[in-house]
Amino acid sequence: MMSYALFVGCQIPECVPQYETAARKVLGAIDVEVADLEFNCCGYPMRDTSFESYLLASARNMALAESKGLNLLTLCKCCLGSLKAAQNFLFQHKNLRTLVNDILGREGLVYSGSCQVKHLQSMLYHDLGPEKISDLVKRPFAGLKVAPFYGCHALRPSRVTGFDNPYDPHIIDDLLKAIGIESLPWDGRLKCCGAPLRDKNQDLSLETIQTRIAEANRAEAQVLGVDCPHTFKQMQWAFETLGGEGLGELRGVAVYPQLLGLALGLDPRGLGLDENRPRSGCVANFLAPEHPLPPKEEPKAKPKPKAKAKPKAEKAADKAKDAA
Numbered sequence: 001m002m003s004y005a006l007f008v009g010c011q012i013p014e015c016v017p018q019y020e021t022a023a024r025k026v027l028g029a030i031d032v033e034v035a036d037l038e039f040n041c042c043g044y045p046m047r048d049t050s051f052e053s054y055l056l057a058s059a060r061n062m063a064l065a066e067s068k069g070l071n072l073l074t075l076c077k078c079c080l081g082s083l084k085a086a087q088n089f090l091f092q093h094k095n096l097r098t099l100v101n102d103i104l105g106r107e108g109l110v111y112s113g114s115c116q117v118k119h120l121q122s123m124l125y126h127d128l129g130p131e132k133i134s135d136l137v138k139r140p141f142a143g144l145k146v147a148p149f150y151g152c153h154a155l156r157p158s159r160v161t162g163f164d165n166p167y168d169p170h171i172i173d174d175l176l177k178a179i180g181i182e183s184l185p186w187d188g189r190l191k192c193c194g195a196p197l198r199d200k201n202q203d204l205s206l207e208t209i210q211t212r213i214a215e216a217n218r219a220e221a222q223v224l225g226v227d228c229p230h231t232f233k234q235m236q237w238a239f240e241t242l243g244g245e246g247l248g249e250l251r252g253v254a255v256y257p258q259l260l261g262l263a264l265g266l267d268p269r270g271l272g273l274d275e276n277r278p279r280s281g282c283v284a285n286f287l288a289p290e291h292p293l294p295p296k297e298e299p300k301a302k303p304k305p306k307a308k309a310k311p312k313a314e315k316a317a318d319k320a321k322d323a324a
Contacts, residue, residue: 002127004073004118005065006034007083010041011229012075018272019229022257023075023120025271029264030128030136034073037064044082052099058086059100062117063109071116073123077228081153081161083117088160119154121227121256122163125171130178138265140180144286146259147186147221148172149212151228155190166190175256176225179263180288186219188212195230198237206241209234217248223283224253236277244278252280262287 006027008020027034043057062083065072074080090097091113101111118126124133150172154163164171169190173183194208213235216224226232235253238246253276261271262284273281 001031001033002123003033003035003070004123005037005039005068005070007039007042007061007065007072007074007076007079009074009076009079009229011078011233016229016232016255018275019075019227019232019255019257022255022261022271025266026257026261026264029261029266032123035068035070037068039064042076042079042082043086044078047082052096054082055086055089055096056100056103058083059090059097059111060104060109062087062113062115063104063111066112066115067109071118074117074119075227077119077151077154077163078230080117080119080163081156084161087113087117119163119227121171121175124175124256124260130174133175133178133260137179137263139263139287139290141259141263141283141286142180142288143182144180144223144283145182145184145219145221146176146223146225146254147184147216147219148176148189148225149193149228149231150190151231152192153228172225172227172256176259179260181259183225184216184219184221186215186221188215191215193228193231193234195234198234205234206238209238210242210246213238213247213250216250220249222249222251222286223280224250225256225259226253227255239278247278250278251282252276252278254280254283259283265290 012019024034039061041057042061043054046054046057062072072083074083090100090111097111104111150164150169154161155166155169158164158166176183188211191212192208193212194205197205197208213224224235226235232253232255254273258271258273258280262268268281268284273279273283
């Protein structure tokens with residue numbers, strides 16, 4: 001059984017709790033054990049105001065995982081980028097590592113850099129594999145077209161995150177195909193959702209996510225596949241601002257654990273699809289029926305044993321009785 005320290009971050013519990021719920025259900029179904037440690041923020045919000053505080057926050061999370069002998073599994077792609085960047089800085093700058101460890105030592109922690117940081121999709125692809133996932137599927141999808149949003153923080157800088165080829169990624173496409181979904185090569189798959197602009201220029205931010213929605217519609221996508229809480233919030237904001245008409249033919253938005261959970265035969269009510277905005281419960285309509293078990297063969301009736309032929313003496317005696 002694989003074991004990880006699960007890092008859910010700040011945004012997911014607050015804004016997309018169904019992502020965490022579905023991820024935990026799926027991890028349990030595929031026999032991946034997760035530990036919940038006393039993590040803090042990944043430090044990303046502090047990068048531009050106090051770089052050393054950011055490094056300390058990230059290093060503490062990784063040191064906690066190291067203290068339990070576990071690698072760290074993230075759901076948020078922003079947290080993935082933040083933790084991996086801190087890991088890279090601390091590897092390159094011994095003075096920063098010393099400074100961080102002096103502070104961590106006050107609570108008995110040490111950051112050594114031995115902890116691996118992985119995103120859920122990376123773990124599913126590299127540690128489990130699409131073929132194994134296909135073997136576990138009970139109800140594959142049939143006819144569902146998804147436009148996968150790869151996300152900026154997971155792909156760039158690629159030498160730091162190591163998630164996938166930033167110019168021609170394939171991991172998410174392969175994971176979708178493993179459960180019977182048609183993954184579309186749409187124009188917006190590697191572009192920004194507009195979330196970083198929202199606090200500075202709401203009009204431009206909304207225009208950006210509208211452009212992504214239009215690109216997904218041109219590709220004839222039925223669902224937008226999103227695994228970044230910031231992009232998920234952008235889609236929710238666009239839906240609330242523009243209404244259903246603003247989404248065109250898109251029927252909803254979903255995170256990969258929700259789709260995988262359905263394909264594994266998990267109860268849709270426990271995956272939070274109706275908590276998505278727009279709601280995505282309709283994706284269950286694209287599930288193929290479960291393969292029926294072959295009918296049990298009725299045991300064949302045993303042939304009755306043939307009566308043994310009577311000897312001639314017995315036959316003669318029987319005739320004499322009949323004559324009398």
